[in-house]
Amino acid sequence: MHDIGILGSGRVARALAGKLAGAGHAITIGTRDPARAAAAWAGARVALRDCAEAARRSAIVVNATPGDTSVERLGALREELKGKVLIDVSNATLRGQDGLPSGLLYASGSVAERLQAALPETAVVKTLNTMLFTVMADPTSLRVPPTAFLSGDDENAKAVVRRLLGDLGWPEGYIEDLGELATARGPEAVALLVTAVVRKRGLAPFAFTIAR
């Protein structure tokens, strides 16, 4: 059982919190305004705190904030995140004048690498950003097995994340360890395709995977 903080209180946070709490972990949601979030989370087995406190009391922290604000928000929590495992599931795209995503916010790099640079005493692991949020905590609901890509520089931290993926319902064979954190550029780039698929198909559950 771990103390797990989830920064962000949107749909991603909700999907992950429910499944991880069900697996026996103690979940703290980190949000800008815990009092305001209380009604939306009524009945959920989670504690609500501000992001700093959620990070402070947790050994493992999930970044479920919007990727375009994550580096600024989490960079301010360097002390609170020191020595922790940070699981980054975020995406950060730019939107063009035509309304389509025109590119990646960090065109040469990734949110994950920026977070690692801002948080040098934290072990950042990228995963789960290549699917609709529903699939993150319900991967075996799809007819075709989805893939959870994994990128990180710290092997121990990746092992921790693998076990948590198991608690989220991911069979070991669905996990594809791409290597060091810089490989997160690949899965993060897939966000551009995620957007195109959602635009066409709506919020029907899907995930990207590798056909072999």
Next chain:
Amino acid sequence: MHDIGILGSGRVARALAGKLAGAGHAITIGTRDPARAAAAWAGARVALRDCAEAARRSAIVVNATPGDTSVERLGALREELKGKVLIDVSNATLRGQDGLPSGLLYASGSVAERLQAALPETAVVKTLNTMLFTVMADPTSLRVPPTAFLSGDDENAKAVVRRLLGDLGWPEGYIEDLGELATARGPEAVALLVTAVVRKRGLAPFAFTIAR
């Protein structure tokens, strides 16, 4: 039966040429130095010409040149490509100091859109750039069905490409029409993940697909 030009004479061109020739199409390979390419293509049922002549004699042209040089090379063939369907299967990534792909050459946009802008009287369709080259002409060899993403502004041109995908062995259900050409940004971004997977797994056949 179509007159099909394939610009480029590498592994992608070879995979496509063999299968399309077998389906009864007349294939012309466009290469910088046809005389020099002759030995490598000995026995293949293709004609070898320079790129201008290959484009001129074909109703459908495939861009199988490296994506980082495609806009310059094909932009010079505006007259030869006028009124033609151009199938762009290319990718263009930047390489960082760490040897990993550091980003996309056209970070806000895509090779396909750049080609369309350079070739306004040509109908550009993006497809097949999200897989190892072997899968382009042998999609049913994988255990999990791969996806051929399709992006283009001209519906007639997309219908032509759909039929050619059929000749390449793609069942209709494997084809995912994402919409207009600007949606090519999604599949092109996947190139960053393709590179990571090849680096880890080598040249074992694979393709990206959507699990549902």
